[in-house]
Amino acid sequence: MTSEQKSLFIIFGGTGDLAQRKLYPSLFNLYKQGYLKENFAVIGTARRPWTNERYQQIVRNSISGMEITARQANEFSSHFYYQSHNVNDTQHYETLRQLADELDKKYAINGNRVFYLAMSPQFFSTICEHVKTQGLVTDNGYNRVVIEKPFGRDVKSAVELNDSINQYFPEDDVYRIDHYLGKEMIQSIPALRFSNNIFNALWNYRYIDNIQITLSEALGVEERAGYYENAGALRDMVQNHILQTVALLTMNAPTMYTDADIRKEKISALKALRVYDQAGVKQNFVFGQYGAGNGQAAYREENQVAPDSKTETFVAGKIFVDNMSMAGVPIYVRTGKRLTTKNTQIDVVFKNAPYNIFGEDQLKRNILTFKVDPNPGMELRLNGKKVDFDQYSIQSMHLKHEHGEEIQSKMPVGYEKLLYDVLQGDTASFSHWDEVYYSWRFVDAIRQGWQKQAEGQIDLYPAGSMGPKGADDLLAADGNQWHFRPDQG
Ligand code: NAP
Numbered sequence: 335m336t337s338e339q340k341s342l343f344i345i346f347g348g349t350g351d352l353a354q355r356k357l358y359p360s361l362f363n364l365y366k367q368g369y370l371k372e373n374f375a376v377i378g379t380a381r382r383p384w385t386n387e388r389y390q391q392i393v394r395n396s397i398s399g400m401e402i403t404a405r406q407a408n409e410f411s412s413h414f415y416y417q418s419h420n421v422n423d424t425q426h427y428e429t430l431r432q433l434a435d436e437l438d439k440k441y442a443i444n445g446n447r448v449f450y451l452a453m454s455p456q457f458f459s460t461i462c463e464h465v466k467t468q469g470l471v472t473d474n475g476y477n478r479v480v481i482e483k484p485f486g487r488d489v490k491s492a493v494e495l496n497d498s499i500n501q502y503f504p505e506d507d508v509y510r511i512d513h514y515l516g517k518e519m520i521q522s523i524p525a526l527r528f529s530n531n532i533f534n535a536l537w538n539y540r541y542i543d544n545i546q547i548t549l550s551e552a553l554g555v556e557e558r559a560g561y562y563e564n565a566g567a568l569r570d571m572v573q574n575h576i577l578q579t580v581a582l583l584t585m586n587a588p589t590m591y592t593d594a595d596i597r598k599e600k601i602s603a604l605k606a607l608r609v610y611d612q613a614g615v616k617q618n619f620v621f622g623q624y625g626a627g628n629g630q631a632a633y634r635e636e637n638q639v640a641p642d643s644k645t646e647t648f649v650a651g652k653i654f655v656d657n658m659s660m661a662g663v664p665i666y667v668r669t670g671k672r673l674t675t676k677n678t679q680i681d682v683v684f685k686n687a688p689y690n691i692f693g694e695d696q697l698k699r700n701i702l703t704f705k706v707d708p709n710p711g712m713e714l715r716l717n718g719k720k721v722d723f724d725q726y727s728i729q730s731m732h733l734k735h736e737h738g739e740e741i742q743s744k745m746p747v748g749y750e751k752l753l754y755d756v757l758q759g760d761t762a763s764f765s766h767w768d769e770v771y772y773s774w775r776f777v778d779a780i781r782q783g784w785q786k787q788a789e790g791q792i793d794l795y796p797a798g799s800m801g802p803k804g805a806d807d808l809l810a811a812d813g814n815q816w817h818f819r820p821d822q823g
Contacts, residue, residue: 337755338367338368338369338370338371338372338373338440339370339374339446339758340372340373340374340441340443340444340446340475341370341373341374341443341446341448341645341757342374342375342376342377342437342441342446342447342448342449342450343374343375343376343377343447343448343450344376344377344434344447344448344450344465344470345357345359345376345377345378345379345423345450345452346377346379346380346419346449346450346451346453346457346461347379347380347451347452347453348378348379348380348389348416348452348453349376349378349380349382349384349392349593350380350452350453352452352475352638352715353378353452353480354392354395354396354568356439356452356524356747357394357452357749357751357753358396358397358753359394359396359400359545359597359745359747360559360749360750360753361376361408361753362378362396362400362401362407362710362734363396363400363746363747363750364750364753364754366400366402366406366556366755367408367566370413370465370755372415372441372442373423373441373442373443373444373445373803374478375412375413375415375437375440375441375443376413376414376415376482377415377416377417377430377433377434377437377774378415378417379415379417379418379419379421379430380418380420381418381419381420381423382421382753383418384416384418384423385416386414386415386416387598388416389415389416389572390411390412390414391411391412391576394407394408394411397410397411397581402409402442404739405523411794413441413475415431415437416796417433418428420612421453421457421460421464422457422460423672424464424468426429427465427468427470429469430468430470430624431468431469431470432471433471433564434447434694435694436473438539443475444474444475444718445472445473445475445476446472446476447471447472447476447477447478448478448479448480448757449461449470449472449474449477449479449480449481449755451479451481451482452482453482455482455484455485455486455495458481458495458498458499459495459498461822462479462496462498462499462501462502462503462590463502465490465502466501466502467502473534473702476507476759477503477507478507478508478509478759478813479503479507479508479509480509480511480756480763480815481499481508481509481510482511483510483574484565484569484570484573484574484657485574485765485770486770486774486776487564487565487569488774488777488781489771489774489775489778492770492771492774493771496767496770496771500650500767502558504765505715505766505767506558506761508766508767509752509755509761509769510764510770511752512574512575512578512763512764513670513752513762513763514574514575514578514579514751515578515752515764515765516746516747516749516750516751516752517678517706517764518710518737518746519704519706519707519710519711519712520578520579520582520704520706521751522704522712522765523582523583523669523680523704524582524588524591524596524703526702527583527589528587528588531561533702534587534793536684536689537659538570538659538660539659539660539661539663539683540648540685540783541660541684541687542663542682542683542684543663543683543685543699544662544663544664544682544683544775544812544814545583545664545665545666545680545681545682545683546665546666546667546680546683546810546814546816546817546818547579547580547583547665547666547667547668547819548667548668548669548677548678548679548680548681549571549575549576549668549669549672549678550668550669550673550674550675550676550677550678550820551669551671551672551673551676552672552674552675552676552799553564553634553671553672553676554624554631554633554636554647554671554797555636555639555647555671555770559591559636559637559638559639560638562645562647562767562797563574563638563639563640563643563644563645563651565645565650566645566646566647566649566778567621567646567647567669567670567671568621568649568724568777568781569781570575571649571669572651572667572669572777572780573773573774573777574765574773574794575606575669576667577769577776577777578600578654578765578769578773579605579680580603580604580607580665580667580790581600581604581705581769582600582654582655582661583665583667583680584603584606584657584659584663585599585600585603585698586599586602586603586657586659587601591760593760593761593762594700595764597761597762597766597769598693600753600766600769601766601768601769602657603655603657603773604768604772604773604776605656605768606655606656606657607653607655607656607772607773607775607776608653608654608655609775609776609779609782610779610783610817611779612782612783612786612787613783615780615783615784615785615787616783616787618651618652618653618782618808619648619649619650619651619780619784619807620651620722620793620797620802620804620805620807621646621648621649621650621784621792621802622642622646622647622648622650622670622792622793622794622795622799622801622802622805623644623645623646623647623793623795623796623806624647624670624671624672624794624795624796625793625794625795626796626797627672627796627797627798627799628796628797628798630797630798632670632794632797633645633647633672644791644792646792647670647671647673648668648669648670648795648801648805649668649669649799649802650664650666650667650668650669650670650805650808651666651667651668651672651808652664652665652782652808652812653665653667664812665812666808666809666814666816668801668805668816669739670795670800670801672797672798673798673799673801674798674800674820674821675798675820676678676707676708677707677708677743677818677820678684678706678707679703679704679705679706679804679818680706681702681703681817681818682701682702682703682704683700683814683817684699684700684701684702684787685699685702686699688694690728690742692727692728694716695698695729696727697717698715698717698730699715700714700715700716700717701714701715702708702714702715703715703815703817705736709736709737710736710737710742711734711736711737712734712735712737713732713733713734713735714733715730715731715732715733715734716730716732716733717729717730717731718730718731722769724766751763752764772821798821799821800819800820800821
């Protein structure tokens with residue numbers, strides 16, 4: 335049964351790209367489904383001097399095409415209020431507080447507040463401080479703060495940021511967004527692992543040969559070049575999305591499927607990441623940057639990118655989680671921009687049967703594939719009997735499940751599910767501080783090892799390929815290869 339939620343959202347960065355492209359449409363979907371009805375309001379704040387009318391028009395533009403009637407869009411947008419505000423200016427929080435209290439009464443919200451920080455990370459601390467010290471938090475409802483990525487750029491900055499936020503908000507009220515955790519097939523990992531004994535029983539070093547995670551993008555850095563130039567693929571994708579996925583794939587079974595139990599197991603898995611020294615980084619990680627190709631410019635030719643930039647737009651690596659069940663299982667990961675195609679998938683490659691009664695070279699590995707994007711579904715590669723008259727031979731077969739159009743139409747988009755969870759107080763799909771800490775600890779060691787070893791050298795790969803050759807060599811050295819090879823037809 336759909337239960338209506340009472341909440342006041344205060345969106346810092348209400349005029350920005352994230353708010354317009356993701357947050358307003360997601361809130362509208364929650365509204366259409368009845369999770370938000372009468373008792374909610376949204377205050378958008380940013381510096382530009384918009385009126386409420388202008389803001390409401392922007393919100394209607396954001397949801398254009400999603401509404402059933404114009405009246406529905408108007409009713410939804412009538413819950414939105416704009417407050418011009420510089421987050422560095424203490425005085426403005428007083429105006430914001432007055433508006434928040436007024437809307438709380440008007441919509442009978444009972445003090446529930448979500449502070450959504452859709453702004454550059456440099457402002458996260460100051461907003462948390464002001465929200466708390468200027469009396470924007472309530473005594474009679476919940477006060478949850480949602481923080482966008484990136485959460486720091488290394489262990490040191492992440493610790494500083496976390497300490498400053500924790501002065502004002504306890505860990506349980508901090509919702510660190512990793513939008514990959516809102517994706518349907520990422521959410522499906524625990525379901526498949528722990529509700530099927532065929533996988534539950536096999537999910538360990540005895541039966542899994544290796545795991546492969548690919549997050550490939552066909553686009554280049556586009557308008558994010560300014561940010562990306564100082565971040566790179568390791569910080570932008572590995573520290574968060576890839577390591578969160580690794581945690582879900584390697585954690586032990588939670589006692590129950592509750593946020594507290596899931597977080598406990600994810601933290602243990604990330605704590606067990608093998609942290610490399612310099613030699614380990616050299617052996618296990620490959621970095622690349624896209625050159626020109628397919629008629630597209632090289633990374634170094636993009637706006638806001640230094641002509642001699644050493645920033646990595648591609649990274650591949652071999653990761654180990656040294657816990658009792660997964661020790662020794664290589665987890666190959668790769669992510670990059672301007673690759674052959676946009677695709678996110680996870681391939682769990684099982685070991686062959688211990689003895690091949692069918693003769694040499696006939697058995698292919700069993701592979702369980704989670705297809706995350708763009709067409710969510712699953713595949714299982716099995717060996718079966720080939721239909722043949724005069725000989726008994728084995729061929730590879732694929733069991734496929736694709737979430738069809740009807741299911742896909744019901745699938746919550748990433749932010750919609752996450753916003754719903756914030757309203758429910760369900761933290762399972764958000765990163766706990768300890769997860770963030772252990773992820774940065776792992777990533778910092780790689781960055782430091784790479785910087786020392788490479789002295790700034792980086793492999794260029796042609797746009798439209800699947801990255802530098804070293805990414806294939808990494809697996810070949812173990813007698814493996816990438817299962818997902820769109821560059822090979
Ligand atoms: P953006 O388009 O640049 O928006 C930034 C917002 O901050 C604007 O509303 C801007 O409005 C406001 N702002 C800037 N300085 C301010 C100040 N001193 N006081 C008050 N408001 C101020 O950025 P974005 O793309 O929405 O990204 C926001 C956050 O989400 C970032 O942390 C980003 O890393 C993260 N994120 C974004 C996406 C995405 O798809 N866009 C995806 C993942 C994560 P005014 O100029 O009017 O003040």
